[in-house]
Amino acid sequence: MTTDVIVVGAGPTGLMLACELALAGVATRIVERRDRAQPDSRALTLHPRSIELLDLRGIAPRFLALGRPVPGWHFAGLNTRLDFSALDSRHPYTLFLAQARTEALLEERARELGVDILRGHTVAGVRQDATGVEVDVRGPGGEATMTAAYVVGCDGARSTVRTAAGIEFPGTDETVTGILGDFATVDTDDPALRRAQAHGVLVAPLEDGVTRLVLIDPARMRVPSREPVTLEEFRASLTGLCGSDCGIGGPRWMSRFGNATRLAARYRSGRVLLAGDAAHVHFPAGGQGLNAGLQDAVNLGWKLAAAVQGWAPPGLLDTYDAERRPVGRAVTENTEIQTLLAELPLVEPYAGPARALRALLDELLAVRDVNRLLAGRVSALHTAYPAPAGPDTGPDIDALAGRRMPDIALTADGSPATRVYELLHDGRFVLLDLMPSDAEPATVPAAWAERVHAVAVTSQGGHPELAGVTEVLIRPDGHIAWAGRSTDPQQRRSRRIRALAAWAGVDRPRTSA
Incomplete structure (x- = not known):
C-alpha cells in the first residue's frame, strides 16, 4: 500500500494536516488506532488564529454555525480577562466548540478532499531511508507494511512515530494534577457554585444541558494522572473547596490531567516529522494545545506538499522546525507560568505571596497594552516567524516578512x-x-x-x-x-x-x- 504521505493520528492536528495535503493534490492516508471517533472532548475552544486558518480555507462557517463566540479568555484563571475583542482580527473571540465537534467537521472535510482514513490500525514500526518511509501497521485484516515519501506523527504525547524516529522528548514529569468532569446535573442556583468559581473551579456549559467542571484540589493535586477519577472524589473535592458538592450527578466523562511538559528536540528527522501533542505537551492552561496543533498543521502542510511534488526550494521543509518549534517552546513556557500561578496559592508557605502576585497581575492586565500583548500571544495572532536572511534583507523586506497577513x-x-x-x-x-x-x-x-x-x-x-x-x-x-x-x-x-x-x-x- 503506497501513498505520498502517511499521517499517524486522526485527532484535530492529523485531520487538519491531511486536509492541507489533499488540498495541494498530495495523496494522503491517515492511520488511527481507535476504531471510531473519540466521543469525549478534552479541549473546548478554538482561538482567534485557528479560526482565521479555517477562514483561509473557506470552512470557518461550518465551525461558527456550531460554536459559541466568547469575546474574552483567561490567563491562569485571573479575574481580569484577556480581551480578544480588542485584537486586529475578523474573529476576535474564543469559539466554544467541543473537540469532538471540531474533529467531526475536519474529518468531513478530509473525506471531501479524498483522504483515506484507516481506523482501528496500530503503528508497530517506522523505518526510513533516502527514498521513502515504511510503516508497519496492525489492523482488523492482520499486519501490513505501507510505504510513503514521508510520515508525520500526530499521535500524541506517547507518539510511536517519535520514538521510532529516535527523536528525544525532553522536559519535566508531572508534579500537579487536576480533574475535570462533564455532568448532566449541576445545581447552578447553588451559591456554593459561585464560591467554587472563586476558588478557581472552571464552570463551562456544554451541549444538551451538560456542565463541565475543572478544578485543582490542594488535597489531591499530587495524585498521579493515571489514577481514575470517581464521582465520590469529585464531590469530596468540591465540598472541600466550597462547602457543597454543587449537586453534581450523571457524570458523562471524568478525567485527571497533569502538568508534564515536554518539547521534542526537533520536529523533523529526515522523512519523519512531528506535529501537535507528538511535538509538545503541557498543562491544558488556556486551551492552547489543540490550537497550537492546528497551527502546526497549516504551517507544515504546504511545505510538505512542495517536498513531495518536487518544487520545494532548498531548506523549505526545514523551516517547519525553525518556525514552529519556537512557538511550541513559548506555549510550554507560558503554560508552566500559568500552572505555578494556579498551584502556589494552594501551597504553604507560598500561598500568601502567590495570592498577592495574582492580585498584582490582575492590576497589570487592566492596563490595555499589557492585556493586548498577552492576548496576542495566547490567541496566536501575534505569532511571527523569523524573516529569512539573504540578499533581500533590509528596508525592502522590513519587519513584515514572517508576520501574519491582515485580512484586509x-x-x-x-x-x-x-x-x-x-x-x-x-x-x-x-x-x-x-x-x-x-x-x-x-x-x-x-x-x-x-x-x-x-x-x-x-x-x-x-x-x-x-x-x-x-x-x-x-x-x-x-x-x-x-x-x-x-x-x-x-x-x-x-x-x-x-x-x-x-x-x-x-x-x-x-x-x-
Missing part, C-alpha cells in the same frame, strides 16, 4: 469586493500588487503561474502595517513571505523573482526530497 478588504481586477483570506481558499500563494493601476503590473512568470495567484488591487481598505508597501507575497498559511516597497519597475521585477524562487520554488522531478 480589497477590490481587484474589476471583481467584486473581497477579502485577502478569500483569495487563499485553494492553498496557493497570493501576490498582491498594490501599485496604482497605471503602473507596470506585478506579473508572475510562467514557471510559478500554477502555484501563485497574482492579484492587481485597485482599491483596499488599508492597514497601517501596509503603508508604503507596493507588493506582498503571501504564503499559503497566511503569513507574509516577502513585502516590497520599491516603485522602480526593474527593481520590482528582480526582487519579485528572487522572492518567488526563494519561496515558491522551481520545477523539479516529483521524486525529489
Whole structure:
C-alpha cells in the first residue's frame, strides 16, 4: 500500500494536516488506532488564529454555525480577562466548540478532499531511508507494511512515530494534577457554585444541558494522572473547596490531567516529522494545545506538499522546525507560568505571596497594552516567524516578512469586493500588487503561474502595517513571505523573482526530497 504521505493520528492536528495535503493534490492516508471517533472532548475552544486558518480555507462557517463566540479568555484563571475583542482580527473571540465537534467537521472535510482514513490500525514500526518511509501497521485484516515519501506523527504525547524516529522528548514529569468532569446535573442556583468559581473551579456549559467542571484540589493535586477519577472524589473535592458538592450527578466523562511538559528536540528527522501533542505537551492552561496543533498543521502542510511534488526550494521543509518549534517552546513556557500561578496559592508557605502576585497581575492586565500583548500571544495572532536572511534583507523586506497577513478588504481586477483570506481558499500563494493601476503590473512568470495567484488591487481598505508597501507575497498559511516597497519597475521585477524562487520554488522531478 503506497501513498505520498502517511499521517499517524486522526485527532484535530492529523485531520487538519491531511486536509492541507489533499488540498495541494498530495495523496494522503491517515492511520488511527481507535476504531471510531473519540466521543469525549478534552479541549473546548478554538482561538482567534485557528479560526482565521479555517477562514483561509473557506470552512470557518461550518465551525461558527456550531460554536459559541466568547469575546474574552483567561490567563491562569485571573479575574481580569484577556480581551480578544480588542485584537486586529475578523474573529476576535474564543469559539466554544467541543473537540469532538471540531474533529467531526475536519474529518468531513478530509473525506471531501479524498483522504483515506484507516481506523482501528496500530503503528508497530517506522523505518526510513533516502527514498521513502515504511510503516508497519496492525489492523482488523492482520499486519501490513505501507510505504510513503514521508510520515508525520500526530499521535500524541506517547507518539510511536517519535520514538521510532529516535527523536528525544525532553522536559519535566508531572508534579500537579487536576480533574475535570462533564455532568448532566449541576445545581447552578447553588451559591456554593459561585464560591467554587472563586476558588478557581472552571464552570463551562456544554451541549444538551451538560456542565463541565475543572478544578485543582490542594488535597489531591499530587495524585498521579493515571489514577481514575470517581464521582465520590469529585464531590469530596468540591465540598472541600466550597462547602457543597454543587449537586453534581450523571457524570458523562471524568478525567485527571497533569502538568508534564515536554518539547521534542526537533520536529523533523529526515522523512519523519512531528506535529501537535507528538511535538509538545503541557498543562491544558488556556486551551492552547489543540490550537497550537492546528497551527502546526497549516504551517507544515504546504511545505510538505512542495517536498513531495518536487518544487520545494532548498531548506523549505526545514523551516517547519525553525518556525514552529519556537512557538511550541513559548506555549510550554507560558503554560508552566500559568500552572505555578494556579498551584502556589494552594501551597504553604507560598500561598500568601502567590495570592498577592495574582492580585498584582490582575492590576497589570487592566492596563490595555499589557492585556493586548498577552492576548496576542495566547490567541496566536501575534505569532511571527523569523524573516529569512539573504540578499533581500533590509528596508525592502522590513519587519513584515514572517508576520501574519491582515485580512484586509480589497477590490481587484474589476471583481467584486473581497477579502485577502478569500483569495487563499485553494492553498496557493497570493501576490498582491498594490501599485496604482497605471503602473507596470506585478506579473508572475510562467514557471510559478500554477502555484501563485497574482492579484492587481485597485482599491483596499488599508492597514497601517501596509503603508508604503507596493507588493506582498503571501504564503499559503497566511503569513507574509516577502513585502516590497520599491516603485522602480526593474527593481520590482528582480526582487519579485528572487522572492518567488526563494519561496515558491522551481520545477523539479516529483521524486525529489
